[in-house]
Amino acid sequence: MRQIDVLSLYTNDMSFYGDMGNVLIVSKRLSFYGFEPVVHFYNPGDSFPDHVDMILGGGGQDSGQKNIFDDLQMRGEKLRQLSTQGVPMLMICGMYQLFGKYFLTNSGKKIPGISVFDVYTEATSDRLIGNLVEESDLFGRLVGFENHSGQTYFSSPLTPLGKVTSGGGNNSKDGVDGVIVNNTIGTYLHGPVLSKNPKLADFLICKAQLERYGEEELPPSPVLRRIDELAAKGNEVASRRPR
Ligand code: GLN
Secondary structure (H helix, E strand, C coil), X not given: CEEEEEEEECCCCCCCCCCHHHHHHHHHHHHHCCEEEEEEEECCCCCCCCCCCEEEECCCCHHXXXXXXXXXXXXXXXXXXXXXXXXXXXXXXXXXXXXXXXXXXXXXXXXXXXXXXXXXXXXXXXXXXXXEEEEECCCEEEEEEEEEEEEEEECCCCECCEEEEECCCCCCCXXXXXXXXXXXXXXXXXXXXXXXXXXXXHHHHHHHHHHHHXXXXXXXXXXXXXXXXXXXXXXXXXXXXXX
16 A cells, blocks of 8 residues: 655644644545545654654644754754655644744743744734635635734745735734745645545645645545535535634
């Protein structure tokens, strides 16, 4: 069976508001597409797997970010290299912030990031919290839940993941959420985001398949077609919920 190796990055400290669910959803979808998913859980001090086809990272409290940033620096070069190579990655909230240049916390501590994204994040007292809805050129309407004090700004012109139609997103001024660089996506959508936005899950799987096996088309999956009808209803209902 064709294997796809998925890395769950800093699972112990960085998997808030259901973000760990993204690992489960990707694994299930991979199985339905006929792959054998192999999940590697990576935490500070662990050895990095020899081969990785996809990397998933989630959100966490400022304290969680403080726990992992040293180790992240050590892995920075490897992660930048994998991102440049086109390995698909999804980084949510706290990990999105640390894939940028830095996160300046409310208490004035500057937590360095690894600059995969040319963005920086600074905390404000205006916490962005509630349902977040956005329109993405690649994935249509994306829905999730945001909760962050950090406000993220682009340092150079970048492609956001989506235009916000309800909620905050990167910050309270720009009207956009997230960023896409190579096949690496940053976003403030928790939820787990992949449950209500299966196109995003399939993007990650397509790119992983392309990297590993040189094929882009996913095989048809009647089971997933039915599941995705339910996901579309979930997306619809959540997008109408007030913050
Ligand atoms: N600690 C960060 C903030 O509040 C990230 C929060 C999160 O990952 N949900 O901005």
